[in-house]
Amino acid sequence: MSERPLVWVNDDDEAIRFVLERALSRAEYRVSTFSTVGELNEALTKGSPDVILTDIRLPDADGLTVLDALRAEQREIPVIAMTGFSDLDQAVTAFQKGVFDYLPKPFDLDQVLSTVASAVVHRPASTRPAPKEPDSRMIGDSPAMQEVFRTIGRLSRSNISVLITGETGSGKEVVARALHEHSPRSGGPFVAINTAAIPSELLESELFGHERGSFTGAHSRRHGRFEEAAGGTLFLDEIGDMPLTLQTRLLRVLAEGDYYRVGGRDLLKADVRVIAATHQNLDAHISDGSFREDLYHRLNVITISMPPLRERTSDIPALAEHFLEQAAIEMGLEVKTLRPETISLLKSQPWPGNVRQLQNVCQQLCVMAPGEQVFPEDLPAELSVAGPSQGRDDDPWQEHLRAWVREALPTGQQDLMVTVRDDMEQVLFEEALDYTGGKRVDAARVLGVGRNTLTRKLKDRDDED
Numbered sequence: 005m006s007e008r009p010l011v012w013v014n015d016d017d018e019a020i021r022f023v024l025e026r027a028l029s030r031a032e033y034r035v036s037t038f039s040t041v042g043e044l045n046e047a048l049t050k051g052s053p054d055v056i057l058t059d060i061r062l063p064d065a066d067g068l069t070v071l072d073a074l075r076a077e078q079r080e081i082p083v084i085a086m087t088g089f090s091d092l093d094q095a096v097t098a099f100q101k102g103v104f105d106y107l108p109k110p111f112d113l114d115q116v117l118s119t120v121a122s123a124v125v126h127r128p129a130s131t132r133p134a135p136k137e138p139d140s141r142m143i144g145d146s147p148a149m150q151e152v153f154r155t156i157g158r159l160s161r162s163n164i165s166v167l168i169t170g171e172t173g174s175g176k177e178v179v180a181r182a183l184h185e186h187s188p189r190s191g192g193p194f195v196a197i198n199t200a201a202i203p204s205e206l207l208e209s210e211l212f213g214h215e216r217g218s219f220t221g222a223h224s225r226r227h228g229r230f231e232e233a234a235g236g237t238l239f240l241d242e243i244g245d246m247p248l249t250l251q252t253r254l255l256r257v258l259a260e261g262d263y264y265r266v267g268g269r270d271l272l273k274a275d276v277r278v279i280a281a282t283h284q285n286l287d288a289h290i291s292d293g294s295f296r297e298d299l300y301h302r303l304n305v306i307t308i309s310m311p312p313l314r315e316r317t318s319d320i321p322a323l324a325e326h327f328l329e330q331a332a333i334e335m336g337l338e339v340k341t342l343r344p345e346t347i348s349l350l351k352s353q354p355w356p357g358n359v360r361q362l363q364n365v366c367q368q369l370c371v372m373a374p375g376e377q378v379f380p381e382d383l384p385a386e387l388s389v390a391g392p393s394q395g396r397d398d399d400p401w402q403e404h405l406r407a408w409v410r411e412a413l414p415t416g417q418q419d420l421m422v423t424v425r426d427d428m429e430q431v432l433f434e435e436a437l438d439y440t441g442g443k444r445v446d447a448a449r450v451l452g453v454g455r456n457t458l459t460r461k462l463k464d465r466d467d468e469d
């Protein structure tokens with residue numbers, strides 16, 4: 005997952021800083037605030053935001069001078085200017101100096117957010133944070149994953165379109181990267197775009213680029229993802245969310261092999277292999293008319309279906325080990341290991357968030373688990389055990405028992421019944437005696453067994469000890 009975009013706000017009015025910081029943080033941006041041009045310039049020597057929002061009239065200098073500083077260093081960070089003393093001249097000057105957009109105060113917060121969103125999407129590729137080198141190792145011993153590996157292997161000499169289906173977090177992007185890395189295009193770029201994350205009105209220019217002035221806010225020519233991915237692979241994630249008009253355009257580009265930037269006249273060659281992914285049922289979208297059937301067939305030359313994690317629980321130990329190690333390296337902490345009973349518990353979870361959810365749990369454990377070994381009780385609360393007292397047929401403890409049995413049987417372990425019964429009695433006796441303050445008569449009553457039975461069993465245990 006990429007990092008949240010960083011927005012720097014420069015305004016000498018504390019109330020404005022407060023309001024903007026709150027609104028932007030709620031919209032999932034990271035925010036830093038400054039109150040003078042000096043402070044902002046100082047910060048620019050050490051860091052680089054994705055977008056700068058600056059007042060023009062600041063106590064020490066004109067806020068627009070930041071544009072001169074950025075230009076001198078050839079840094080293309082979009083700057084949005086704000087001012088309470090707006091007039092046409094000032095707006096014109098701001099645009100001439102190269103601001104991304106201009107917001108006269110008092111502004112509407114929704115307008116600020118949409119302008120920032122648009123600046124983030126259209127910032128030049130060079131200012132986007134370099135994607136973290138992904139650990140492209142794909143883990144999975146389960147038969148289902150072995151089948152996925154075989155398909156990737158079979159496709160390694162081809163450039164055909166692949167549609168990857170599977171629940172969210174099941175590893176679709178990992179598969180897309182693997183397909184790219186094992187393809188004749190591996191020397192070219194791998195460019196991913198999440199169709200669902202980009203406002204539909206910006207998606208066309210995001211994909212195909214635009215010419216300067218082709219629409220409001222298009223202040224300079226921009227290369228689209230098709231151009232960025234030339235010679236490589238374009239990964240279209242969440243393809244099911246693509247608006248119909250754009251589906252038509254995409255289909256035409258894929259069929260004809262060339263396209264124009266938005267507002268452009270130069271015909272560009274679409275030199276990409278397209279891999280698409282979806283967690284949705286595209287058949288249903290085709291039936292209700294929200295997805296084009298002809299585009300579906302063009303994208304879906306081969307389908308790879310990612311099985312959900314809960315259907316390949318045998319992958320959990322290796323995945324967890326990998327994620328615990330990765331988290332420890334990233335955070336500079338010691339590598340933790342899972343106790344066998346913790347693994348059994350993890351295997352019995354429903355994993356609605358799939359591999360990504362397991363990855364998050366491992367990151368959490370890396371920081372929070374107290375010791376080097378991770379015990380079941382160290383797991384986050386949502387993975388903890390509910391007792392049988394809740395009386396549901398699918399209570400997790402039965403699932404844990406099931407997972408334990410499944411694990412124990414192939415190891416050749418004998419006397420499973422005896423082991424389980426002894427452990428169960430031990431827990432029941434201890435808890436009941438604890439509850440009744442050590443009174444055996446009462447403990448036998450609450451457990452629903454005869455007093456003599458309880459006494460005999462306790463004696464047997466004492467003798468064994």
Ligand SMILES: Nc1ncnc2c1ncn2[C@@H]1O[C@H](COP(=O)(O)OP(=O)(O)OP(=O)(O)O)[C@@H](O)[C@H]1O
Nearest residue numbers: 141142143144171172173174175176177178359360
């Ligand atoms: N088999 C695997 N081996 C190692 N890491 C994996 C594997 N599968 C998934 N991951 C990791 O789990 C996380 C989620 O995977 P990925 O982003 O590929 O899922 P996705 O199906 O594309 O999700 P979404 O539907 O939300 O886009 C990523 O950090 C990825 O590196």
